[in-house]
Amino acid sequence: MFFQHLLLVVFCLMGRSLACAANTDRSSLLALKAHITSDPHNLLMKNWTTQTSFCNWVGITCDPLNCRVTGLNISNMQLVGTIPPEIGNLSSLISLDMNENSFYGPIPASLFNLSSIQVITLRGNALSSELPTDMCKHSLHNLKLLRISFTKLYGEIPSSLGLCSSIEVLSLYNNSLVGEVPKQIGNLTLLTQLYLGFNSLTGDIPKEISHLHMLNSLWMETNKFTGPLQPEIGNLTFLRELILYNNNLTGNIPKEIGHLNSLETLSMASTGHRELIPKEIGNMTALRHIYLDNNALNGAIPHEIGLLNNLLTLSIDSNKLAGPLPTTLFNMSSVQYISLSHNKLSGTLPREIGNMKELQELYLINNTLTGVIPEEIGRLDKLVALYMNDNKLIGPLPRVFKMKSLTALSLNKNALTGIILGELFTANIKSIDLSDNHFQGSIPPAIGRSLNLTYLNLANNNLSGSIPSTICKLRFLEFLDLSNNHLQGPLPKCIRELSKSLQILHLKCLNLSRNILNGQIPSSIGNVKGLESLDLSSNRLNGEIPRQLTMLNFLSKLNLSVNDLVGEIPQSGWFGKFDNSSFIGNLGLCGFPLTKKCKQVIRSPPPEREDSNFEDEFG
Numbered sequence: 001m002f003f004q005h006l007l008l009v010v011f012c013l014m015g016r017s018l019a020c021a022a023n024t025d026r027s028s029l030l031a032l033k034a035h036i037t038s039d040p041h042n043l044l045m046k047n048w049t050t051q052t053s054f055c056n057w058v059g060i061t062c063d064p065l066n067c068r069v070t071g072l073n074i075s076n077m078q079l080v081g082t083i084p085p086e087i088g089n090l091s092s093l094i095s096l097d098m099n100e101n102s103f104y105g106p107i108p109a110s111l112f113n114l115s116s117i118q119v120i121t122l123r124g125n126a127l128s129s130e131l132p133t134d135m136c137k138h139s140l141h142n143l144k145l146l147r148i149s150f151t152k153l154y155g156e157i158p159s160s161l162g163l164c165s166s167i168e169v170l171s172l173y174n175n176s177l178v179g180e181v182p183k184q185i186g187n188l189t190l191l192t193q194l195y196l197g198f199n200s201l202t203g204d205i206p207k208e209i210s211h212l213h214m215l216n217s218l219w220m221e222t223n224k225f226t227g228p229l230q231p232e233i234g235n236l237t238f239l240r241e242l243i244l245y246n247n248n249l250t251g252n253i254p255k256e257i258g259h260l261n262s263l264e265t266l267s268m269a270s271t272g273h274r275e276l277i278p279k280e281i282g283n284m285t286a287l288r289h290i291y292l293d294n295n296a297l298n299g300a301i302p303h304e305i306g307l308l309n310n311l312l313t314l315s316i317d318s319n320k321l322a323g324p325l326p327t328t329l330f331n332m333s334s335v336q337y338i339s340l341s342h343n344k345l346s347g348t349l350p351r352e353i354g355n356m357k358e359l360q361e362l363y364l365i366n367n368t369l370t371g372v373i374p375e376e377i378g379r380l381d382k383l384v385a386l387y388m389n390d391n392k393l394i395g396p397l398p399r400v401f402k403m404k405s406l407t408a409l410s411l412n413k414n415a416l417t418g419i420i421l422g423e424l425f426t427a428n429i430k431s432i433d434l435s436d437n438h439f440q441g442s443i444p445p446a447i448g449r450s451l452n453l454t455y456l457n458l459a460n461n462n463l464s465g466s467i468p469s470t471i472c473k474l475r476f477l478e479f480l481d482l483s484n485n486h487l488q489g490p491l492p493k494c495i496r497e498l499s500k501s502l503q504i505l506h507l508k509c510l511n512l513s514r515n516i517l518n519g520q521i522p523s524s525i526g527n528v529k530g531l532e533s534l535d536l537s538s539n540r541l542n543g544e545i546p547r548q549l550t551m552l553n554f555l556s557k558l559n560l561s562v563n564d565l566v567g568e569i570p571q572s573g574w575f576g577k578f579d580n581s582s583f584i585g586n587l588g589l590c591g592f593p594l595t596k597k598c599k600q601v602i603r604s605p606p607p608e609r610e611d612s613n614f615e616d617e618f619g
Contacts, residue, residue, distance in 0.1 A: 024089050025069045026054045031086035038080035038102075061095075068092035075099035075121075083127075085110045095119040099147075103127055107148070115139045121147040123171075130155035136163035149173035149195065156180075157201075162187040171195035173219065178202065181220075186211040197221040197243065204228075205244075210235040219243040221267065226250065229273075234259035245269040245291065252276065253297075258283040269293035269315070277316075282307040289313040293339070296320055301340075303328045310334060317341040317363065325369075327352050334358055341365035341387070351376050359383055365410075366390040373416075375400050389413050389433065397421050404428065412436050412457065420458070422446030431455040435481065438462060443482075448473040459483040459511070467492050467512075481511040483535065490519030506530025513537040513559065521560075523548040533557040537585075540564055545589075550575050561585045568598045 029048065039045050047058045054069070055062035061071030069090050079101040087096075088110020095118060096111075104126040111120070112135045120143065131153065136143075137160050144166055153175035161170075162184025168191060177199040185194075186208025192215060201223040209218070210232035216239055225247040233242075234256030242263060249271045257266075258280025266287060274296040281287075282304025289312060297319040305314070306328025314329075317339045324347030325340075336358050345367040354376025365387050372395035373388075379400060385408040393411070396418030408431040409424065416437040422444035424432065429450045439461040447453075448470025456474075459481045466489035467482065491512075507528050517539040525534070526548025532555060541563040549555075550573030558578050566588030569575065580593050590598040 022054075022067050025092075026050075028086040028089040029054055029057070029060070029069070029072075031084045035084045036079050036081035038078075040078050043077050044074070044079070063092065066092075071095045073097040075101070077101060079103065083108055083111070087111055088113055090114070091116065093117055097121050098125065100124040105129075112136075113139045116142060118142050118166075119145045121145065122151060123147050124150045126152060128152040128154070131158050131161070133158045134160055136160050140164050141166060143167050145169040147171040149175070151175055153177055157182055157185075157196075159184045161185065164188065165190070167191060169193045172199070174198040176200060180204075181206050181209075183208045185209065188212065189214065191215055193217040195219045197223070199223055201225060205230070205249075207232045209233075212236065213238065215239055216262075217241040220247070222246040224248060228252075229254055229257075229271075231256040233257060236260060237262060239263055240286075241265045241267075243267045244271055247271050249273060253278055255280045257281070260284055262286050265289045267291040269295070271295060273297060275299075277302055277305075279304045281305060284308065285310065287311055290315065292316045292319070294318045298322065300324075301326055301329065301345075305329060306331050308332060313337045315339040317343065317365075319343055321345055323347070325350060330355055332356065336360045339363040340367070343367055345369060347371075349374050349377070353377050354379050356380065357382065360405075361385040363387045364391065368392055370394070372396070373398055373411075378402055381405060384408070386410070397424070407431065409433070420444060420463075425450040425453075427451065429453060433457040434461070435459040436461075440464070442466075443468055443471075443487075445470045447471055450474065452476055455479045457481045458485070461485055463487060465489075467517075469493060477507055479509045480507070481509065482515070483511045484514040486516060487512070488516040488518070491517065491522060509533040511535040513539070515539055517541060520544075521546055521549075521565075525549065526551045528552070529554070531555055535559040536563070538562040542566070544568075545570055547572070549573075558582045565589050569594065 033044050033048050036044060043058055054060055055067055059072060059074045060069060062068060063070050070092055071094060075097045076099065081103060082105040083103055085108040087108055093114055094116055099121055102125060107127050107129040109132050112132050135158055143164050146167060149171045153172060156179035157177060159182035162182060167188050170191060173195040180203035181201055183206045189211060191212050194215060197219040204227035205220060205225050207230040215236050218239060221243045228251035229249055231254040233254065237259060239260050240262055245267045252275035253273050255278040258278060261284055263284050264286050269291045272295065276299040277297055279302040281302065285308060287308050288310055293315050300323035301321055303326040306326060309332060311332050312335060314335060321343040325345060327350045330350055330352035333355060335356060337360060341363045342365060348371030349369060351374045353374060359380055360382055361384055369391040373393060375398045378398035379402055381402050382405055383403045384405055386406060387410040389410045389412040391414050393414040393416060401421055401423040404426055405428060406426065407428055410433040412433045412435040414437055416439065419441035420434060420439050425446045427449060430452050431454060435457045442465030443463060445468045447468060451473060453474050454476050455478065463485040467487055469492040472492060508530055509532060513535045518541065520543035521541055523546035526546060531552050534555060537559040544567035545565060547570045550570045553574060555574055559582055561581060561583060562585030565586040568591040569583060569589055571592060583589055583594055590596045
């Protein structure tokens with residue numbers, strides 16, 4: 001009987017204890033609700049009430065055995081408020097998710113004292129706080145995921161974080177953290193993902209990170225890290241993402257990086273690295289994306305890079321790379337994007353470029369490439385953007401041109417010759433820049449096929465003939481520059497239709513200067529309401545300046561100089577802001593802002609009739 005009574009007492013005490021704990025959980029949740037100042041969907045205001053068990057409240061998960069709160073998920077509810085310290089009384093809490101709300105103020109220290117917690121994620125709030133200096137010393141030993149990113153954390157990363165030995169994912173991304181990354185972070189040997197990017201962290205990237213053998217994602221971009229990238233980085237053989245761009249690192253890229261044979265993304269743009277690209281990069285056969293832009297890398301592109309058969313993106317622009325393009329580079333049949341602009345690359349484009357059947361974008365701007373454009377490039381039917389301006393390319397355009405997907409073509413500032421092919425003007429093309437070359441012949445009438453064209457620049461060539469009337473079909477055109485050619489004749493008869501079609505779509509720049517155009521300026525240009533720049537200078541245009549041009553309220557640049565225009569310069573509208581340079585060289589023009597005054601015509605009164613008095617008297 002004694003033992004039965006004792007057992008009954010124990011059960012009663014346990015029941016009271018569980019009831020007390022449950023009441024504590026309810027009070028803690030109600031305290032959180034009381035600190036919420038905005039609940040636009042009334043998710044908590046209507047649901048978190050004392051009329052129902054808190055285990056049935058939205059976002060709450062309870063242990064079915066003891067009715068203790070184990071999960072709190074109120075993410076993406078657009079809640080506004082603060083987090084009360086009572087949150088730390090949820091002593092059985094395993095998972096806390098408050099992502100993507102507008103909580104502000106400090107993170108209560110009691111949250112970091114929960115011994116059972118495994119997941120803390122507070123991403124995308126306005127929380128402003130420091131991490132406790134003693135975090136992980138007495139609790140958080142079961143913590144597996146800590147995500148406090150896109151908030152307003154400040155201060156330093158505490159070295160005690162290295163005691164959270166169970167942590168697998170650590171994200172303090174996009175905050176205002178300062179100071180050095182503690183060396184103790186190397187103790188987190190179960191870590192698979194580390195996100196510290198977009199802070200103001202300084203000092204070296206600690207070599208102790210190389211102890212994190214399970215790591216597959218390392219993001220430390222846009223900080224103020226200095227010093228070299230240590231060779232020990234090669235120990236992270238499970239690493240799939242290495243994101244270090246926008247830092248102040250020194251020295252070269254260590255050759256040991258070639259040991260990262262699981263790496264898929266290497267992003268080290270604007271890191272300050274110098275010297276050569278290590279040839280060991282060819283060992284990283286899992287690579288899909290390489291970003292090494294805006295550094296001081298020099299020497300030749302290693303031919304071993306052509307061994308990366310899984311590569312999709314290669315971006316090494318704005319460096320000091322020199323020498324020819326390796327032919328192996330163009331054997332990568334899977335690559336989709338190549339940018340090697342703003343280097344010192346030389347030599348010719350190899351014919352092997354035609355092997356890149358998946359290539360969609362090619363940027364070789366501002367190098368010293370020579371020779372002709374190989375015919376094989378015209379067979380890249382998936383190519384969307386081709387930019388090879390500012391080189392020394394010569395010869396005609398490829399005769400075979402099957403790039404039906406092309407939307408942007410830029411070959412300006414070369415020494416290309418021959419005619420402009422009508423095949424360039426496909427239905428998909430939106431931008432063509434062939435300016436500053438030596439093209440001859442006429443503008444092909446096929447230009448009218450490119451109904452989506454918004455940008456066309458053929459300036460500074462040797463084009464002749466008249467402007468084709470099919471140009472009026474380009475309803476979406478915003479920029480048209482045909483200046484400094486040998487175009488002649490009047491503006492197309494369809495200029496009225498051109499201006500009306502562009503009235504809605506806002507042609508912004510029209511430059512036909514330095515040609516041999518004649519005839520009058522059509523008044524219908526005044527219908528192009530969005531026009532900002534109009535240059536018709538150095539032609540043989542005659543007649544008066546149409547007063548409709550004064551209705552172009554957005555016009556900021558006007559040049560009608562060196563023509564055969566006559567009459568008075570219109571004085572209404574915006575014309576008063578243009579100076580002499582817009583009108584000089586027209587001997588027949590007069591009026592402000594020119595010094596030449598317009599002659600006033602004095603009209604004689606009509607002669608009186610002999611019977612005028614008779615009409616005055618008898619009306």
